[in-house]
Amino acid sequence: MVEPxxxxxxxxxxxxxxxxxxxxxxxxxxPIKPEDLELMRTIDELYLQNxxxxxxxxxxxxxxxxxxxxxxxxxxxxxxxxxxxxxxKPRTSRPHPQHRVYPxxxxxxxxxxxxxxxxxxxxxxxxxxxxxxxxxxxxxxxRKILSWRISNTMEPAFCIDALEEALSHYGAPDTFNTDQxxxxxxxxxxxxxxxxxxSISMDGRGRCQDNIFIERLWWTLKHQYIYLHSFDTxxxxxxxxxxxxxYYNQERGHSSLDDRTPDEVYYDFPHPFSEAx
Numbered sequence: 003m004v005e006p007x008x009x010x011x012x013x014x015x016x017x018x019x020x021x022x023x024x025x026x027x028x029x030x031x032x033p034i035k036p037e038d039l040e041l042m043r044t045i046d047e048l049y050l051q052n053x054x055x056x057x058x059x060x061x062x063x064x065x066x067x068x069x070x071x072x073x074x075x076x077x078x079x080x081x082x083x084x085x086x087x088x089x090x091k092p093r094t095s096r097p098h099p100q101h102r103v104y105p106x107x108x109x110x111x112x113x114x115x116x117x118x119x120x121x122x123x124x125x126x127x128x129x130x131x132x133x134x135x136x137x138x139x140x141x142x143x144x145r146k147i148l149s150w151r152i153s154n155t156m157e158p159a160f161c162i163d164a165l166e167e168a169l170s171h172y173g174a175p176d177t178f179n180t181d182q183x184x185x186x187x188x189x190x191x192x193x194x195x196x197x198x199x200x201s202i203s204m205d206g207r208g209r210c211q212d213n214i215f216i217e218r219l220w221w222t223l224k225h226q227y228i229y230l231h232s233f234d235t236x237x238x239x240x241x242x243x244x245x246x247x248x249y250y251n252q253e254r255g256h257s258s259l260d261d262r263t264p265d266e267v268y269y270d271f272p273h274p275f276s277e278a279x
Contacts, residue, residue, distance in 0.1 A: 043128040083126040101187035107203035116268045120175040123216040130232045137161045139168045140216050146264035147247050158188040174198040181205045
C-alpha cells in the first residue's frame with residue numbers, strides 16, 4: 003500500500019496514515035531454518051487441536067512424539083507465529099495501549115439475516131520455506147467468506163484492504179466483530195467502520211467463543227487443505243487459497259446451515275434438493 007514514487011506524500015507520512023511502523027516498511031525478514039519451519043507446522047497443528055495449550059503443554063506433547071525441544075525454543079516460535087498460551091486467542095488479541103477497545107455487542111443477540119454481523123480474524127499459515135498471515139472477513143449468518151488477504155507482517159494494512167474490499171462488494175453490515183488485536187483496534191481500521199456507520203464489537207479478553215464461527219473456519223481450512231499441501235511462494239499460496247475459498251463458499255455444505263453452502267444462505271437460494279429448487 004505504500005507508494006515510494008508518490009511525490010505528494012513521504013514514506014513516513016504514508017506509514018503514519020496506514021498505522022504502519024516505518025521500520026516495518028523497510029524490514030526484510032531473515033530466512034528461517036528448515037527445522038524451525040517443520041517444528042512450527044507441528045506446533046500449529048497441536049495448538050489448533052487444543053488452543054488453550056501453552057508452551058509447557060506443547061513441549062510435553064512434542065516430547066511424547068519423540069522431539070526433544072526446550073521450552074524457550076517453543077516460546078520463541080509461538081511468538082513468531084502469533085499465538086500465545088492459556089486463552090485460545092492469537093497474540094493479535096493484545097490491543098495497542100493507545101487504541102480504544104470496544105465492548106462486545108453480540109451476547110444473546112439473534113442473528114438470522116446476512117449482513118447483520120461480520121467478523122474478522124487472523125491466523126498463521128505455514129509454507130514450505132516460511133509462513134504468512136491470513137485475515138478473513140466472514141458473514142456470521144451464512145458463514146460466507148466475504149474477503150481475505152495474506153501478508154508477511156502483522157501490520158493493519160492487509161486487514162484494511164480486506165475490509166474495504168468486503169464493503170465495496172457487499173455494502174456495510176450492522177455490526178463488525180473482532181478480537182482486541184492491534185490491527186483491529188487501530189485508528190485506521192476502526193475509522194473505516196465509523197465512516198460506513200458500522201457498530202464496532204470486540205471479543206472479551208481470552209474468549210474465543212465470542213468469534214467461534216471464524217475459529218471453526220481456521221480448523222477446517224488447515225485440516226482439509228493447508229496441512230495437505232506445500233506452498234513454495236506467496237503467489238502459490240494466494241492461488242491455492244482462492245480456489246479453496248471458492249469451493250468453501252459455493253460447494254461445501256454446512257450441517258448447521260441445513261447442508262446448504264454459505265453462498266446459498268447468503269443469497270437466500272433454496273436448498274438444491276428441496277421441492278422449490
